[in-house]
Amino acid sequence: EGHEGERGRDGEVKIIYWQAPSILNPYLSGGTKDMEAASLVIEPLGRYDETGALVPYLAEEIPTVENAGVSEDLKSITWKLKPDLVWSDGSPVTTEDVKFTAEYCMHPEGGCAQRAKFDGVESVEIIDDLTVKVTFSEAKPNPYGPFMGAQSPIIQKAQFADCLGARAPECTEANFNPIGTGPFKVKEFRPNDVITMEANENYREEGKPAFASLTFKGGGDATAAGRAVMETGEFDYAWNMQLAPDVLQKMAEGGKGKPISAFGTLVERIEMNLTDPSPDLPEGERATVQHPHPILSDEKVRRALSMAIDRELLVEIGYGQSGRATCNLVPAPALYASDNTECLTQDLEGAKALLEEAGWSDSDGDGVREKDGEKLSLLFQTSTNAVRQDFQALIKDWWNQIGVEVELRNIDASVFFGGDPGSPDTFQKFYADVEMYANNFDGTDPQAYLAERRCDNEPKPSSQWQGENINRFCSEEYDALLDELSRTGEMEKRGEIAKQLNEMLTKESMSLLPLVDRGRVSAASNTLGGVVLNTWDSELWNVADWYRVE
Amino acid sequence: MLDQPTATPIAQIKGLRVEFQTKDGPVVGVENVSFDINPGETVCVVGESGSGKSVSSLSLMRLVEYGGGEIAGGELLFDRKDHAVIDLAHSGQELMRHIRGNEIGMIFQEPMTALNPVFTIAKQLTEGLRLHKNMSRAQAEARALELLRQVRIPEPERRLKQYPHELSGGMRQRVVIAMALACEPRLLIADEPTTALDVTIQAEILALIDRLKRETGTAVMFITHDMAVVAQMADRVVVMFRGNKVEEGSVAQIFENPQHAYTKALLAAVPKLGEMRGKDWPEPMKLLGTKDKEIVPITGSDEVLLRVENLTTRFPVTGGLMRRTIANVRAVEDLSFTINRGQTLSLVGESGCGKSTAGRSILRLVEPQSGHVTLDGKDIMALNQGALRMARLDMQMIFQDPFASLNPQMQLAEQVAEPIHNYGTLKGGEVQKRVEMLFDRVELPRSFMRRFAHELSGGQRQRVAIARALALNPKLIIADEAVSALDVSVQAQVLNLMLELQAEMGLSFLFISHDMAVVERVSHQVGVMYLGRIVELGSRRRLFENPQHPYTQALMKAVPIADPRQRKDEKDLNFKPIPSPIHPVGYTAQPSVYKEVEPGHLVLETDSGY
Amino acid sequence: MTEQPLPASPLEADLEFITALQDKEPQRPPRSQWRDVWDQFRQHKGAMFGGAFLLFITLAVIFGPWAWDVDPKKLDIRNKDWRPIYTLLWDGEARAGWLHPFGTDNLGRDILAQLIFGGRTSMAVGWMAMLLALVIGTAVGVISGYFKKLDFWLMRFTDLVLSLPILPLLLVAVTLFRQPLRANFGPEGGMFILIVGVIGLTSWMQTARIVRGDILALKEREFILAARSIGTRPGKIIRRHLLPNVISPIMVSATLGLATAIITESALSFLGVGFPSDYPTWGKLLSDAVPRMQEFPERVLLPGISISLTVLSVNYLGDGLRDALDPRIRGR
Amino acid sequence: MLTFTIRRLLLSIPTLLFISLVIFLLLQLAPGDPMAQVPLTVPPEVKQKMREALGLGQPLHIQYWKWLVQFFWIEPQVFIDYLTNRSALLGWLPDTSFSEGQLRVISWQTRSPVMDIVMQRMPQTLWVVGLSYVVGILIAIPIGIYSAYRHYSLFDQAGTFVTMVGFSIPPFFTGPLLIVIFSVYLGWLPSIYDTTHVVRDWASFKVQFMQMIMPVMVLALQTTAQISRYMRGAMLDNLNQDYVRTARAKGLKESVVVMVHVLRNSMIPVVTVIALGMPAIFGGAIITENVFKVNGIGQLLLTALFANDIPMVMTLTFIFAILIVLFNLIADVLYGILDPRIRYD
Numbered sequence A: 001e002g003h004e005g006e007r008g009r010d011g012e013v014k015i016i017y018w019q020a021p022s023i024l025n026p027y028l029s030g031g032t033k034d035m036e037a038a039s040l041v042i043e044p045l046g047r048y049d050e051t052g053a054l055v056p057y058l059a060e061e062i063p064t065v066e067n068a069g070v071s072e073d074l075k076s077i078t079w080k081l082k083p084d085l086v087w088s089d090g091s092p093v094t095t096e097d098v099k100f101t102a103e104y105c106m107h108p109e110g111g112c113a114q115r116a117k118f119d120g121v122e123s124v125e126i127i128d129d130l131t132v133k134v135t136f137s138e139a140k141p142n143p144y145g146p147f148m149g150a151q152s153p154i155i156q157k158a159q160f161a162d163c164l165g166a167r168a169p170e171c172t173e174a175n176f177n178p179i180g181t182g183p184f185k186v187k188e189f190r191p192n193d194v195i196t197m198e199a200n201e202n203y204r205e206e207g208k209p210a211f212a213s214l215t216f217k218g219g220g221d222a223t224a225a226g227r228a229v230m231e232t233g234e235f236d237y238a239w240n241m242q243l244a245p246d247v248l249q250k251m252a253e254g255g256k257g258k259p260i261s262a263f264g265t266l267v268e269r270i271e272m273n274l275t276d277p278s279p280d281l282p283e284g285e286r287a288t289v290q291h292p293h294p295i296l297s298d299e300k301v302r303r304a305l306s307m308a309i310d311r312e313l314l315v316e317i318g319y320g321q322s323g324r325a326t327c328n329l330v331p332a333p334a335l336y337a338s339d340n341t342e343c344l345t346q347d348l349e350g351a352k353a354l355l356e357e358a359g360w361s362d363s364d365g366d367g368v369r370e371k372d373g374e375k376l377s378l379l380f381q382t383s384t385n386a387v388r389q390d391f392q393a394l395i396k397d398w399w400n401q402i403g404v405e406v407e408l409r410n411i412d413a414s415v416f417f418g419g420d421p422g423s424p425d426t427f428q429k430f431y432a433d434v435e436m437y438a439n440n441f442d443g444t445d446p447q448a449y450l451a452e453r454r455c456d457n458e459p460k461p462s463s464q465w466q467g468e469n470i471n472r473f474c475s476e477e478y479d480a481l482l483d484e485l486s487r488t489g490e491m492e493k494r495g496e497i498a499k500q501l502n503e504m505l506t507k508e509s510m511s512l513l514p515l516v517d518r519g520r521v522s523a524a525s526n527t528l529g530g531v532v533l534n535t536w537d538s539e540l541w542n543v544a545d546w547y548r549v550e
Numbered sequence B: 001m002l003d004q005p006t007a008t009p010i011a012q013i014k015g016l017r018v019e020f021q022t023k024d025g026p027v028v029g030v031e032n033v034s035f036d037i038n039p040g041e042t043v044c045v046v047g048e049s050g051s052g053k054s055v056s057s058l059s060l061m062r063l064v065e066y067g068g069g070e071i072a073g074g075e076l077l078f079d080r081k082d083h084a085v086i087d088l089a090h091s092g093q094e095l096m097r098h099i100r101g102n103e104i105g106m107i108f109q110e111p112m113t114a115l116n117p118v119f120t121i122a123k124q125l126t127e128g129l130r131l132h133k134n135m136s137r138a139q140a141e142a143r144a145l146e147l148l149r150q151v152r153i154p155e156p157e158r159r160l161k162q163y164p165h166e167l168s169g170g171m172r173q174r175v176v177i178a179m180a181l182a183c184e185p186r187l188l189i190a191d192e193p194t195t196a197l198d199v200t201i202q203a204e205i206l207a208l209i210d211r212l213k214r215e216t217g218t219a220v221m222f223i224t225h226d227m228a229v230v231a232q233m234a235d236r237v238v239v240m241f242r243g244n245k246v247e248e249g250s251v252a253q254i255f256e257n258p259q260h261a262y263t264k265a266l267l268a269a270v271p272k273l274g275e276m277r278g279k280d281w282p283e284p285m286k287l288l289g290t291k292d293k294e295i296v297p298i299t300g301s302d303e304v305l306l307r308v309e310n311l312t313t314r315f316p317v318t319g320g321l322m323r324r325t326i327a328n329v330r331a332v333e334d335l336s337f338t339i340n341r342g343q344t345l346s347l348v349g350e351s352g353c354g355k356s357t358a359g360r361s362i363l364r365l366v367e368p369q370s371g372h373v374t375l376d377g378k379d380i381m382a383l384n385q386g387a388l389r390m391a392r393l394d395m396q397m398i399f400q401d402p403f404a405s406l407n408p409q410m411q412l413a414e415q416v417a418e419p420i421h422n423y424g425t426l427k428g429g430e431v432q433k434r435v436e437m438l439f440d441r442v443e444l445p446r447s448f449m450r451r452f453a454h455e456l457s458g459g460q461r462q463r464v465a466i467a468r469a470l471a472l473n474p475k476l477i478i479a480d481e482a483v484s485a486l487d488v489s490v491q492a493q494v495l496n497l498m499l500e501l502q503a504e505m506g507l508s509f510l511f512i513s514h515d516m517a518v519v520e521r522v523s524h525q526v527g528v529m530y531l532g533r534i535v536e537l538g539s540r541r542r543l544f545e546n547p548q549h550p551y552t553q554a555l556m557k558a559v560p561i562a563d564p565r566q567r568k569d570e571k572d573l574n575f576k577p578i579p580s581p582i583h584p585v586g587y588t589a590q591p592s593v594y595k596e597v598e599p600g601h602l603v604l605e606t607d608s609g610y
Numbered sequence C: 001m002t003e004q005p006l007p008a009s010p011l012e013a014d015l016e017f018i019t020a021l022q023d024k025e026p027q028r029p030p031r032s033q034w035r036d037v038w039d040q041f042r043q044h045k046g047a048m049f050g051g052a053f054l055l056f057i058t059l060a061v062i063f064g065p066w067a068w069d070v071d072p073k074k075l076d077i078r079n080k081d082w083r084p085i086y087t088l089l090w091d092g093e094a095r096a097g098w099l100h101p102f103g104t105d106n107l108g109r110d111i112l113a114q115l116i117f118g119g120r121t122s123m124a125v126g127w128m129a130m131l132l133a134l135v136i137g138t139a140v141g142v143i144s145g146y147f148k149k150l151d152f153w154l155m156r157f158t159d160l161v162l163s164l165p166i167l168p169l170l171l172v173a174v175t176l177f178r179q180p181l182r183a184n185f186g187p188e189g190g191m192f193i194l195i196v197g198v199i200g201l202t203s204w205m206q207t208a209r210i211v212r213g214d215i216l217a218l219k220e221r222e223f224i225l226a227a228r229s230i231g232t233r234p235g236k237i238i239r240r241h242l243l244p245n246v247i248s249p250i251m252v253s254a255t256l257g258l259a260t261a262i263i264t265e266s267a268l269s270f271l272g273v274g275f276p277s278d279y280p281t282w283g284k285l286l287s288d289a290v291p292r293m294q295e296f297p298e299r300v301l302l303p304g305i306s307i308s309l310t311v312l313s314v315n316y317l318g319d320g321l322r323d324a325l326d327p328r329i330r331g332r
Numbered sequence D: 001m002l003t004f005t006i007r008r009l010l011l012s013i014p015t016l017l018f019i020s021l022v023i024f025l026l027l028q029l030a031p032g033d034p035m036a037q038v039p040l041t042v043p044p045e046v047k048q049k050m051r052e053a054l055g056l057g058q059p060l061h062i063q064y065w066k067w068l069v070q071f072f073w074i075e076p077q078v079f080i081d082y083l084t085n086r087s088a089l090l091g092w093l094p095d096t097s098f099s100e101g102q103l104r105v106i107s108w109q110t111r112s113p114v115m116d117i118v119m120q121r122m123p124q125t126l127w128v129v130g131l132s133y134v135v136g137i138l139i140a141i142p143i144g145i146y147s148a149y150r151h152y153s154l155f156d157q158a159g160t161f162v163t164m165v166g167f168s169i170p171p172f173f174t175g176p177l178l179i180v181i182f183s184v185y186l187g188w189l190p191s192i193y194d195t196t197h198v199v200r201d202w203a204s205f206k207v208q209f210m211q212m213i214m215p216v217m218v219l220a221l222q223t224t225a226q227i228s229r230y231m232r233g234a235m236l237d238n239l240n241q242d243y244v245r246t247a248r249a250k251g252l253k254e255s256v257v258v259m260v261h262v263l264r265n266s267m268i269p270v271v272t273v274i275a276l277g278m279p280a281i282f283g284g285a286i287i288t289e290n291v292f293k294v295n296g297i298g299q300l301l302l303t304a305l306f307a308n309d310i311p312m313v314m315t316l317t318f319i320f321a322i323l324i325v326l327f328n329l330i331a332d333v334l335y336g337i338l339d340p341r342i343r344y345d
């Protein structure tokens, strides 16, 4: 294949992330950019590959029930490290480091961003230098939370020993320059700017990485990053090319590189607010379950709104190759993905009929439907982002056509996703009728993701507006089915239940309108070989295999 | 000197015509002027403002081009050292640069602005020397020092390192003169070199130029509009009027036997010190061109209108970190006088002696420290702001600079009407009528009412200011150097106007001036101020005929007299620089104690610092 | 106070000498002030051009929607990415036509209509923010220049505002005021007020500084003292005597202010805080079009040129007005 | 002059404290949350824990006081330590360790001391923004002089036109435009600035030069427009002064008259305007830095703002405020030094 040879033979590789990494410790940040940059240096025991399958990294193999790595009762998992692993500073990797990693993240004062990965972990026991056992307080059908994937890599105990808990932020040197086992090690870290790395001479695989050094530049915007890879060839790899398809295509004509894409579970959706966000309500009752939404509580209206949307066109305008129209909240893996395609055909006439049926008709001829003197008027919010604004415009146009008045609002992403309970503009508070954003789930198991829509998990004043049930969906039937899912271990059965749950949220209740299954798009130079885009883990998961094509 | 027929003239101006291209088409600055300047001779060019004096001189330097002018005709013959006569009007700028400063030196009108504020005196003085005489820096500085000595600047070494603003006006003008003389030019052009200066300094500068001329044999073209200065300086006189030469002759001819009507009128308008000798009351000047009108002395009344007692005004000088007052400028110190209804009291004195401050303190435009001001029985000092405003109905002010005291952005009628509106003394159409009447009164055509200040001549502007002061029918008008900036002819008219108004309306004036001749003409009472105090106070007649205080005597001597036979000698002049009026906070001044030398004639006994 | 009769002029002229001695009268007959201003203004070619263009563009954005009654928000996906009509000159194949003379954007919205509507907003924001900044700046400048006691504090306040970061300020303002403003003025009106407010409130400092400096100098001029001595109250002195004399620095600030306001608005659009996304402004049209500027240069050029020309014409207009409003220059 | 300076410096302390309080309150009021960039997959309780770890829950006055202490007390100590331990200048002094174990102002985003990052960003900010200022001034001054000297000439008109156009075009347009022309089509210049590039020799200097051209030009356009307008105005004012005529009457060359006498006077107001523009250099240029990925102070502020990194934003804006107050003072003092007529106190 032409990528055999000695380590460092191919010189330098340059990666551009238009959001610059600010720290190389995923436990303290959780931001994608930081996590992916860190994945070049520190590694977990195992990763997900491009198909979502588990592959061992520092571990000898992936523990399963079959190979007795996972106990029958699903309450513990035993990992075995590869022998003779060394850190980039030459010291051996031991299970001490694994245990320390868990301690580090589970420290109550540390504010660990990946704390959820360690949920339910009761203890981490060292069996021997290479064997470690994680015990959970209850059965875990998916025990691959800790030490799996880019979110939870192993850090060196020697380096972080003094950084536990409240002292975590003081360890600037460690956070900026973690010692790892990955193919590269940090030479210089400039927060929010650029990282220069060089090949780890102690990397476990012979002849890898092919590059002697790596530059990881941050800053700018997606357009500029794409341009640098595909048009000017200054960089080899650019992350997250969230650009309109025509722009992307035009850039690809530059001939220096091409966009690459892969699909995961990220779904752009419209959430329907089932509670009343009216500013006339007293603060504290606004957008809470006490007041059902005067318009959107009616399933017919929601359905009509969904029918009016042409999802294929949205994809064409906004994502092109890197998006797929979808009617599902869980679009992948295949096991969990429902085959519902009902929503894909736009039906404006049907939508109008449905609205008539629901009692909304345009009695005064101004193009907007009314019922009981109230106008069918919606406030539609989303974060500031060119593609989302185009979507808003299109959807507004369709909804206008069926007699719905729409006011658009876009909010700065840092506010919208910020979750500050003091701000009226967060997506959790949902002081609007409908809102659009994208979300996905970690790894391959949707259980936690579906469980977000439990009754009482909605953001509300009493929970400081924290909570993930954004549209305030509540159904006892749904909750019962969720409980069943958490008790089920058998894969087929789990798939069945998950599909059913997914359809309850989408097809049946239309409380949430999935629009587009968004792939990851990145751009890679034509001279860069070995790139395999992965949506289940860090994009840079196999950077050790990258090489230069002449 | 005049009778030496031999020498060829240094400069001959023949049929000079200068045009300016303006937006409204060409304007003729000088129409037709011819005259010669002989070596070692002072030719005075006189004429009212705008008559083309400066333009002629600038043409000779070929500097009019930079002001947008163009020499449209005539010759400017200049005799260079090697006796080659060239026509400056047609020589290139390269040659002109060589002549300028080197062979022709020029002194400009405004000492305050003629020097570059950001360069030291040394730099500005040596620049020309190094250029024209190829001197090294050290040589040039040595020469500069010599020049400063020549113009008698005290402490010349120190001056070299100073900046223009650190020098007094007189010193600055001397620097300008030194600059003009630096390369020993054969022709010196002095464009109104003393107009902006005090009498005493003026006298010194005039004497200086005269002496230099005598010592170096330079020819001097002296431009002025002041006939008294002409009488002191000139060998020959050229009279200009609206761009033309109307008369030329020796100084004696011009003064004793003027031919042209304009010259006659000009001479008639010049107040001469001593003219009022023997008269008790002031009276309007006899101007040519006015119908034979009876000249009535203005007697006024004996009733006291304004009484000022122990007025003291100080300006704090702050300093140090916390900006505390560390010293005071004693601008006005223990001042007392009275003005009778319908009479005029004049305050004279040199620049900075506190005349303006005294005037302003009476109006409380600056807040006095202590003292009493009683106007018509009302204690001005005791009034609050509202009452003070009302009290100003009775007293108004006319300022020195008629241009600066009018708002350039407002129509004149509005400005005259402004006090009426402010106090609401009249309403509606009556305001208009009153304004029209005021314009008539100060002899301005009504068509001026809708003009702007810049469209008027200086005299006209000052009349507007007078009209404005009259608008409220005040009892007292404080005229702060109200005629100092005007041409003689115009000044005479304005003075007559003021006197007439006084006679007719019974106005009282506090007349502030540094011009003794003018003061002699208009005052009933005179106070001579020095360093914030009145050093001598008395009726005009007694004070002028019998000056007692040494300062008054010196002042009298310095005044140039418009009579070529009464030339002054530099030896007569004897002036000390005025000491600083700044005193530290703790300093207590002695009260002013006066000795009555004659009835109503007081002379200061306290040490005034002179 | 009794009215004293002023006697008629006693001077009768002796013609020969009076010509020699009396003041010369200005040659030109008196004319109305505004005629004069206009005459002076007319001589300034740049100002005439600027004024004409500004008038044109103002009329175009006000009355344009009647002449070109296409809805700028109307999507027409089938006809997206049309080129402007002039591309047909060299490329007969181009998607262009009189239906959309300036072409359409990537969602098929008519660019001409967007330019007209965007111009409305941009011009309105520019003018209002500029006026607001001017009013505040002038007020602060005049007050601190005129009242010595307030000077120090007002200038320190100016420093304070100068160092406030505009972006967080805007976010704060949006949070605090959007709801009430939206309730009272509608979503677009509310946002308009907010943006105008924030831009205006953060760009007056330069004007204040300059005006203050000029006022300090003017205050020493004699006509101000004269005005005080004739009993003019401070308010009136400021209004009638000081303000007209600082008109020229104010004009200069106004020109720069309008430009800055239009540009700041576009920068806000660029950073994503501003009007609703489907509400065009020149700045937003420009920043939205930047990624596609190679294929569709007209989409950046049209709003870009509109902004530049407007700013330029305001600048020239300001130059001309300054000359025309100053009677000293006008007199020459 | 000295007492004036000292007095102003003393008075600026309360002003600055007040400014810091206002900025602090403003940032507290601002919506937005440091957790915005954490993916939605991270559950809310975890985010809450992270917030607490940042000290977000504490009462306002405590947060403010902490910041004050850190900024005014601990950071200077760190600086002294740096001076005595590592700097070449004062390294000979015995090593101090005043700041050991004290908590500095820590950025929420990077969990590292804010001042370190600021210092790291200084070189590229000064190189690019500072140089553009210098270039802008160097271009603007001759344009201004000549425009004024040939008032209303073709050159003057063209100068006005070009500078106004330059002023009115936002950098987010000119930046990409230049990139498309010079990087994409012509391929002459890099579109992305390499902040790690070190100039060692001629070749590396050339690289540095190439990568600076575009951002410097984009920024210089704005400076040029403004400064040349001021320069022209000041020259026009001075060209009509009497002293110019005096200088000419001395027979000086026209070039000396204009370039020495007039220029020196006209530079007085322009120099102070230039001084007032200085803080902006240190503040960076948000949009241009972003377009060319220069990653200077401006970009730092922008990312901190969007990440709601309050300590960082607070510190940066406050440093900016200090600079503004300081340069205001410098401008005043400069005025006094350059113009011998002005004497403070």
Ligand SMILES: Nc1ncnc2c1ncn2[C@@H]1O[C@H](COP(=O)(O)OP(=O)(O)OP(=O)(O)O)[C@@H](O)[C@H]1O
Residues within 6 Å of the ligand: B020, B022, B027, B028, B029, B030, B047, B048, B049, B050, B051, B052, B053, B054, B055, B056, B067, B068, B069, B225
């Ligand atoms: N730059 C100029 N542009 C247009 N007209 C000018 C210019 N300079 C002078 N003039 C005109 O030329 C005429 C003569 O002016 P000049 O300055 O020589 O008068 P002057 O006798 O020196 O007066 P003053 O005593 O006030 O100095 C005046 O009418 C004036 O308006």
Ligand SMILES: Nc1ncnc2c1ncn2[C@@H]1O[C@H](COP(=O)(O)OP(=O)(O)OP(=O)(O)O)[C@@H](O)[C@H]1O
Residues within 6 Å of the ligand: B315, B316, B329, B330, B331, B349, B350, B351, B352, B353, B354, B355, B356, B357, B358, B514, B581
């Ligand atoms: N506002 C002020 N602050 C400080 N000192 C002042 C102020 N006004 C005047 N002085 C000082 O007070 C003294 C008297 O000034 P004043 O203006 O009264 O003199 P003057 O006799 O009118 O002089 P001139 O003939 O030049 O008008 C001078 O030394 C002057 O410097």
Ligand SMILES: [Mg+2]
Residues within 6 Å of the ligand: B053, B054, B055, B109, B191
């Ligand atoms: Mg003159």
Ligand SMILES: [Mg+2]
Residues within 6 Å of the ligand: B355, B356, B357, B480, B481
């Ligand atoms: Mg005075």
